[in-house]
Amino acid sequence: MFTYSVRRVLALIPVLFGMTLVVFSIIHAIPGNPAQIILGQRATKESIASLTEQLGLNNPWYIQYFDYIKALLHGDLGTSLRTRGPINHEIWPYLAATMELALVAMLIAVIIGVNAGIISAWFSKSWFDYVAMVLALVGVSMPIFWLGLMEQWGFSIHLGWFPTTGREDVRDPISAITNLYLVDTLLQGRFDQFGVVVKHLVLPSFALATIPMAIIARMTRATMLEVMKSDFIRTARAKGLRMFWVVYKHSLKNAVIPVLTIIGLQTGLLLGGAILTETIFGWPGVGRYLYDAIGYRDYPVIQSGILIIAAIFVLINFVVDLLYVVVDPRIKYTK
Amino acid sequence: MTKTLKLLLISILAISMFLVGCGKTNESAGGKKATNTGGASKKDTLVFARGGDSTSLDPITTTEGETFKVTINIFENLLTYGEQDTTIHPGLAESYTVTPDGLTYTFKLRQGVKFHDGTDFNADAVVFNFDRWMNGDADKFPYYTMFGGYKKDEGHVIKEVKAVDENTVQFVLKRPQAPFLKNLAMSPFGIASPTAVKKYGDKFRENPVGTGPFKFVEWKQNDRITLVKNPDYWQKDLPKLNKIIFRVIPENTARLNALANGEIDLMDGLNNSDEASVTSNDKLQVIKRPSMNVGYLAFTNTRKPFDNKLVRQALNMAIDKKSIIDSFYGGKALAAKNPMPPSIEGYNDAVEAYPYDLEKAKALLKEAGFEKGFSMDLWAMPVARPYMPEAQKVAEVIQESFSKIGVKAKIQSVDWATYLDKAAKGEFDAFMLGWTGDNGDADNFLYTLLDKDSIGSNNYAYYSNDKLHDILIKAQTESDQSKRNELYKEAQVIIHDDAPWVPLVHSTPLIAAAKDVTGYLPHPTGSEVLSKVEFK
Numbered sequence: 001m002f003t004y005s006v007r008r009v010l011a012l013i014p015v016l017f018g019m020t021l022v023v024f025s026i027i028h029a030i031p032g033n034p035a036q037i038i039l040g041q042r043a044t045k046e047s048i049a050s051l052t053e054q055l056g057l058n059n060p061w062y063i064q065y066f067d068y069i070k071a072l073l074h075g076d077l078g079t080s081l082r083t084r085g086p087i088n089h090e091i092w093p094y095l096a097a098t099m100e101l102a103l104v105a106m107l108i109a110v111i112i113g114v115n116a117g118i119i120s121a122w123f124s125k126s127w128f129d130y131v132a133m134v135l136a137l138v139g140v141s142m143p144i145f146w147l148g149l150m151e152q153w154g155f156s157i158h159l160g161w162f163p164t165t166g167r168e169d170v171r172d173p174i175s176a177i178t179n180l181y182l183v184d185t186l187l188q189g190r191f192d193q194f195g196v197v198v199k200h201l202v203l204p205s206f207a208l209a210t211i212p213m214a215i216i217a218r219m220t221r222a223t224m225l226e227v228m229k230s231d232f233i234r235t236a237r238a239k240g241l242r243m244f245w246v247v248y249k250h251s252l253k254n255a256v257i258p259v260l261t262i263i264g265l266q267t268g269l270l271l272g273g274a275i276l277t278e279t280i281f282g283w284p285g286v287g288r289y290l291y292d293a294i295g296y297r298d299y300p301v302i303q304s305g306i307l308i309i310a311a312i313f314v315l316i317n318f319v320v321d322l323l324y325v326v327v328d329p330r331i332k333y334t335k
Numbered sequence: 336m337t338k339t340l341k342l343l344l345i346s347i348l349a350i351s352m353f354l355v356g357c358g359k360t361n362e363s364a365g366g367k368k369a370t371n372t373g374g375a376s377k378k379d380t381l382v383f384a385r386g387g388d389s390t391s392l393d394p395i396t397t398t399e400g401e402t403f404k405v406t407i408n409i410f411e412n413l414l415t416y417g418e419q420d421t422t423i424h425p426g427l428a429e430s431y432t433v434t435p436d437g438l439t440y441t442f443k444l445r446q447g448v449k450f451h452d453g454t455d456f457n458a459d460a461v462v463f464n465f466d467r468w469m470n471g472d473a474d475k476f477p478y479y480t481m482f483g484g485y486k487k488d489e490g491h492v493i494k495e496v497k498a499v500d501e502n503t504v505q506f507v508l509k510r511p512q513a514p515f516l517k518n519l520a521m522s523p524f525g526i527a528s529p530t531a532v533k534k535y536g537d538k539f540r541e542n543p544v545g546t547g548p549f550k551f552v553e554w555k556q557n558d559r560i561t562l563v564k565n566p567d568y569w570q571k572d573l574p575k576l577n578k579i580i581f582r583v584i585p586e587n588t589a590r591l592n593a594l595a596n597g598e599i600d601l602m603d604g605l606n607n608s609d610e611a612s613v614t615s616n617d618k619l620q621v622i623k624r625p626s627m628n629v630g631y632l633a634f635t636n637t638r639k640p641f642d643n644k645l646v647r648q649a650l651n652m653a654i655d656k657k658s659i660i661d662s663f664y665g666g667k668a669l670a671a672k673n674p675m676p677p678s679i680e681g682y683n684d685a686v687e688a689y690p691y692d693l694e695k696a697k698a699l700l701k702e703a704g705f706e707k708g709f710s711m712d713l714w715a716m717p718v719a720r721p722y723m724p725e726a727q728k729v730a731e732v733i734q735e736s737f738s739k740i741g742v743k744a745k746i747q748s749v750d751w752a753t754y755l756d757k758a759a760k761g762e763f764d765a766f767m768l769g770w771t772g773d774n775g776d777a778d779n780f781l782y783t784l785l786d787k788d789s790i791g792s793n794n795y796a797y798y799s800n801d802k803l804h805d806i807l808i809k810a811q812t813e814s815d816q817s818k819r820n821e822l823y824k825e826a827q828v829i830i831h832d833d834a835p836w837v838p839l840v841h842s843t844p845l846i847a848a849a850k851d852v853t854g855y856l857p858h859p860t861g862s863e864v865l866s867k868v869e870f871k
Binding site: 030033034035045046047048050051054082083084085090093094148149152153156157160163164165166167170171173279280281282284288289292294295296297 | 380382384388390391472473474477480537540541553555556557558559561580582583584585586588589590592593595596598750751752753756791792
């Protein structure tokens with residue numbers, strides 16, 4: 001197990017390295033000169049030329065790539081072309097905002113999705129099953145953009161339950177420590193502010209959770225149905241075990257592996273796919289940071305941002321693989 | 336194993352119950368709070384929401400409008416614009432004199448003004464700022480090119496800036512520059528505290544220190560910028576507000592939702608199509624920004640067949656501007672006939688707009704040898720701008736019109752960064768774009784957008800006319816305003832005849848605010864001082 005983990009971690013290095021090369025090539029293939037964008041529509045040709053030179057964009061691409069990798073190996077993610085600030089320092093608040101949103105969204109998706117899937121399988125072909133699966137189908141195909149605006153319209157403007165945008169009440173701002181506001185407010189003992197943060201999280205996290213929730217529900221239902229048909233479940237039921245235990249103890253345990261895989265994949269997708277949610281809800285997360293960077297052709301930010309998201313994605317998959325062993329002792333990673 | 340799973344499920348359940356519980360308790364707390372601020376004590380914090388964040392808070396380091404919206408409240412200039420126009424008024428300089436040759440400007444500075452860091456504002460501070468800018472270059476201080484280049488450049492207009500005494504500063508020019516005073520009032524030329532510039536160095540862009548009505552507190556990128564009242568501000572009883580928070584909410588509809596929900600007090604970038612929903616909400620109001628822009632369809636004048644004047648004139652006659660304005664600007668824009676709006680001095684109202692006349696257009700095409708028409712690419716902007724809120728739809732209308740005279744236009748679009756890049760390189764047949772004036776001077780429209788010197792920067796149409804060039808250069812150095820106006824009028828006649836663009840509209844950008852916001856006067860440049868804003 002330990003050897004396996006070490007090997008997996010080592011294997012990450014070429015993956016991430018390849019990633020940098022792919023991202024770098026794609027970004028530099030997009031037309032558009034960062035200098036032009038940074039200086040804006042009003043720039044003169046002299047200023048564009050001089051900034052292009054200063055940013056080193058006149059160098060051949062392999063030199064630019066080499067410089068980038070060299071800095072990366074020193075732990076330097078580069079300097080944003082637009083804000084001229086170090087990305088190392090800049091990216092964390094965005095990343096924290098997205099992580100908080102994604103974690104809460106995933107929590108919602110897992111709790112509701114898994115339970116809806118279980119109940120659907122349990123009462124297969126009942127009205128609940130049909131309603132849940134239709135909802136899941138709608139959930140998968142719902143455009144987040146539309147859903148987000150509808151949530152704001154219904155739950156904020158009409159019912160007044162939740163704020164429409166942002167992470168906090170700007171009139172009573174939170175002083176950031178870790179930039180994970182749920183943690184920060186608790187660390188400071190500000191329970192009123194903790195509540196405000198939770199309220200701000202509700203609409204965007206539900207919007208973000210919709211698709212994974214639906215996918216998890218369908219996956220759980222399918223695997224549970226499969227497991228519940230098997231002999232050992234029939235035996236358990238024949239022994240007179242209560243249905244609840246049959247489902248939550250015996251069946252779920254055996255159905256959980258594919259569900260776990262889906263949860264891992266969806267968490268990764270969530271991180272990358274948060275852009276729309278973040279835009280609609282004015283959420284200052286890494287998705288928008290990257291989106292803006294693409295608009296500005298802010299090469300270093302795009303490169304490093306994608307690299308970090310890719311690293312997290314790979315890491316989640318790694319953790320999921322390790323979890324298989326915890327869930328199912330029959331799985332063994334030898335060597 | 337089962338235990339672990341059980342434990343996990345139970346803890347997830349517990350956490351979710353806890354979260355739900357918190358949500359509820361907070362609801363009542365939040366509610367109470369809202370009534371407190373709305374009721375007994377007067378509101379003194381304004382939340383201003385906009386679509387994008389600033390790129391820097393040192394105004395001279397950028398040309399981006401979102402930056403100036405904030406910095407104009409922190410920094411002040413020697414001269415300022417009128418509340419809602421670009422007339423010149425005293426700012427940090429109480430008065431000025433100009434020698435008859437237009438070469439020496441002497442400014443008497445306001446006394447007793449202090450920067451936010453407590454240091455004195457004086458003639459040395461002014462000299463320090465101009466020295467800093469003129470010794471820089473185009474990528475450090477891009478807008479300084481308004482003064483014709485940098486110290487080492489031949490075209491640089493300012494020969495010297497010197498402190499005559501503590502409160503008098505003198506600018507000696509190499510040659511007269513007609514828009515000189517208007518340039519001084521532009522937001523990028525806000526006077527910064529020399530002590531702070533030296534202290535922060537490159538980080539000054541995140542730590543702005545000026546003399547303005549508000550002091551900088553905090554910038555959380557892509558989220559908010561907070562300013563507080565400058566208690567030592569030299570204008571008595573100003574500012575009225577205690578705090579301004581500039582928030583970023585990228586999506587127009589989401590921003591309006593936030594306004595309707597009371598999370599923000601003021602927003603720019605209201606869609607024309609949302610105007611009705613704001614006017615029908617008794618808690619909100621619509622405010623109009625005075626127009627100082629032009630939205631246009633440009634032809635790349637060097638590409639065939641757009642190198643033919645007759646073709647350009649024909650296409651000018653094939654666009655029904657009125658129906659575009661009715662459909663996409665809520666009827667509230669002015670149909671354009673010149674490349675600059677009527678609010679700018681020197682506007683030539685005698686120029687007669689090309690009529691919407693398809694028969695005449697066909698005749699002109701025939702004369703140009705395109706009796707059967709031709710095919711072209713029509714590029715539509717991918718982003719909404721105040722002068723062009725719905726470029727794609729406007730493009731469809733133009734496409735339809737063109738088809739009636741046999742011109743097949745294929746609508747194309749590409750992301751904004753690539754769009755500007757390709758336009759600057761002259762790769763488009765025809766494309767939509769626009770411009771909002773910087774300083775209210777005709778030069779800032781005609782020379783900047785259509786002079787041959789500006790090809791490669793803002794003259795995306797690649798339009799070049801030597802006669803026009805001579806007139807525009809002459810107008811730059813002419814100090815008699817009425818003579819200048821005549822020159823600009825002549826220039827507009829030439830441009831009209833050459834028809835390098837189809838000038839489409841001068842729009843009136845809309846702003847939405849909570850009903851209790853008063854004293855807000857939007858400025859045509861898009862950056863306004865919020866010192867007189869308050870809540871009823």
